[in-house]
Amino acid sequence: MAKVTCIGLGPGDPDLMSVRAHRLLTSARIVAYFRKPGREGQARRMVEGLIPAGAEEWPMEYPVTTEIPVQDPGYNAALAPFYDHWAARLRSADADVVVLCEGDPFLYGSFMHLQSRLPAGMVGVVPGIPGMVGCWHATGQPVTWGDDVLTVLPATLPEAELARRVADTDALVVMKIGRNLAKLRRVLAAAGRLPEAWLVEHGTMPAERVRLLAEVGEEAPYFSIAIIHGKGRRP
Incomplete structure (x- = not known):
């Protein structure tokens, strides 16, 4: 039985990939990666020039290309057959x-849906630096101090749930923003925290952009992370 190994590529800069991930990638015979139809895919773009000549490439194209709430029945209806298909293909390799994964595979990574469909002895996972880590380093400020509580939220949550959790934390990371930016802005403004929020787009990548969230328009790229720094105990 062939082995399937998902490698975390880190936040974007290829120099931040682990030695193990680099070694597996540069000796691979088959490389699979997720992408939107007709797009190169962010993970594939991150490893340009590192895939061995002659290696097969298996682009796994999502049937859903926008962030929709997971409570929507259409979400599982569209994605479950997609993951079933690719798990079967991986089993037959x-x-x-x-398999390439941006950031860390076990932090909002798509690969976990394949892992759950594959035999345990067939699967390996190589950790990667999460994208949010690269983003808060891009701000040049520590994200937590002392006993600060850090909360990580997907912006796809209902607005009332976002508001409840934002009100109950010191430091904050919000992922999966995209078309949910206006909702996030309303929540942060209502909590009085909008002035201290940052938006980092394409953290550690060539197109990296760091701005105060209040200065951003109505929509943000998918690879955007909002950050509020903690202000806890300091010696």
Whole structure:
């Protein structure tokens, strides 16, 4: 049985990939990665020039290309057959497969939906630096001090749930923003925290952009993370 190994690529800069991930990638015979239809895919873009000549590439194209609430029945209806199909194809591979994942595979990564469909002995995972870590370093400020509580939220949550959790934390990271930016802005403004919020787009990548969230328009790229820094105990 071939082995399937998902490698965390880190936040975007190839120099932040682990040595193990680099070694597996540069010796791979089959490389699989997620992408939107017709797009190169962010993970594939991150490893440009590192895939061995002659390696097979398996682009796994999502049937859903926008962030919708997971409570929507259409979400599972569209994605479950997609993951079933690719899990079956990975099981039938005639050589080991390396699957690419931005950030860390176990932090909002798509690969976990394939892992749950594959035999345990077939799967390996290589950790990666999460994208949010690269983003808060891009702000040049520590994200937590002393006993600060850090909360990580997906912006796809209902507005009332976002508001409840924002009100109950010191430091904050919000992911999956995209078209949910206006909702997030309303929540932060109502909590009185909008002036201290930052938006980092494409953290550690060539197109990196760091701005106060209040200065951003109505929509943000998918690869955007909002950050509020804690202000806790300091010696």
